[in-house]
Amino acid sequence: MTALIARLLMVAGLFFFFATTIGILRFPDFYSRMHAAGKGDTLSSLLLLSGLALVNLAGAPLTFDNILVSLKIMAILVFIFLASPTATHAIIDAGYASGIEPWQKPGTSKEGDDDLAV
């Protein structure tokens, strides 16, 4: 039972990784690509690591060593959840400070980007 949930979590994590990669390749400009990379990477890492923590508990009996290893994986999870969005924020801020223009859909006028010049 635990093994089934663990496998479902890992497959979901892989699916989000795949979606992230497609997003990085197909989105038109820097900001949307970083959006896909940051959020997709964090979520898929979280799902994969949760799946791994459960896989560790699934096979062997529930000893203290096994629970300790799963707790350590959870600690890595918390760290990734804190650090990865911050890194994405740093990259996007650096891109904005270097003056990268967001992508405009070709054919529309450029009146609506006053709200970016805050």
Next chain:
Amino acid sequence: MEALLIAKYNYWIYIIIMMIGLYAMLAKNNLVKKVIGMGIFQTGIIIFYVSVGAKKDGNIPIVEHATSGHQAINILDYTNPLPHVLMLTAIVVSVGTLGVALAIALRIYNRYQSLEEDEILEQIND
């Protein structure tokens, strides 16, 4: 010949990685690219040594102690730890060498305003 091919292709790829690093050190114009080539060469050698010690179905070289009692340790179960020790030293020395190489490149840039080797040689030869 087939046995040679299948059993040895890993070494060939390590040799390719080392030669990429050597080519970058010799033929590239930019000083930082040469340093990157040095780094690629170093990691290529490290992977060569580590693969020499690898064993099929070998576990990591951390010997179980209390759980298995003090029964005999089967050395075929564990990968060879000796290349790992040598390569640990090599990695840390490589980062020291990298720091010194980049410091020298920075001094050269401050003096000649360029990181390209041919421009530096022109300025020296004037």
Next chain:
Amino acid sequence: MIWQFDIILLTLIVLCALFTISIKDLLGAAIMFGAYSFLMCLLWTEMGAVDVAFTEASVGAGVSTILFLAIVHRSTRRVKVRQRGRIFYKGLGLTASLMMGGLLFYASSDFPAWGDPLAPASNHVSPYYLLHTLADTAVPNVVTSVLADYRGFDTMFETSVILTAGLAVLIVLRLDGSRTGGPVRKMARPIAKGYEDTIIRFISRAMAPFLQLFALYVLAHGHHSPGGGFQGGVILGATFILLAISYDLQLVVQTFTEKTALILANIGLLIYSGTGALCLLLGHNFLDYAALAKIIPGATTVTARSDGIMMVEIGVALAVMSIIVIIYTNLVSDGTYEKGL
């Protein structure tokens, strides 16, 4: 040892190496070198070399990338593109690489098959280490016991090499007499002055104590899990680099001054060789930790070796941490500690 995984990883590694040396932008080359190092880590973990992969992940992919970024920040980002020329050097490089590669290919026919458990490299000294490490030193991690006990001289001189590298960086960047060119040159690419960001600063400040706690954990658990002195020391140094990047270089330089760093690095090497000298004073050979059983209360020779390994790992961690901070702060500020990354 899954060969499909190996093939995919090796192909990616070769592609990364080729892209790294041919990309026309130094910043991109530095980032791709970091990606190449991470792929190498994955490959080494898959081959069972977890200690080596841990060291490369912290040192090669972490600190090396930031050192490359520091030099790109201080110099230029462009690589000059030339249409023709340097054919001679490229031809020479290609010939030399191909000849050397050809010789190595020919020599590789003599190698044992990859992953062979009965290869000669695994047959002479290393079975002794694997079989006797628990009985001799009570340290399950064979790599740590070989590094700090059986081959302890190597590690002591390696620590002195790290110390020398830090001193060399200081000396190379501080020769003020030969700084020709007049006034201090302006920076090549002006960065946003005083760029501060609450989120980055808060997260770095909140994470740094936990990172240092993790580094001490890695140092202390080197006996039972992959880790040890080098990895712990590098992660400790990396926390200072994190604070220097997210805040200001001045913050780190004023708290962790150059004098403190140099003194700590020397204390680290002193702890290592001092442990050896202590063993010498107590009547045994240099770095024979069994002598410490005489002064540590309630220790047998076996646990004394374990304690001796712990002491020298602490020395190594101190030295490595200080030298990483020295190398970074000097590279990124050109020896002047004025403006940082």
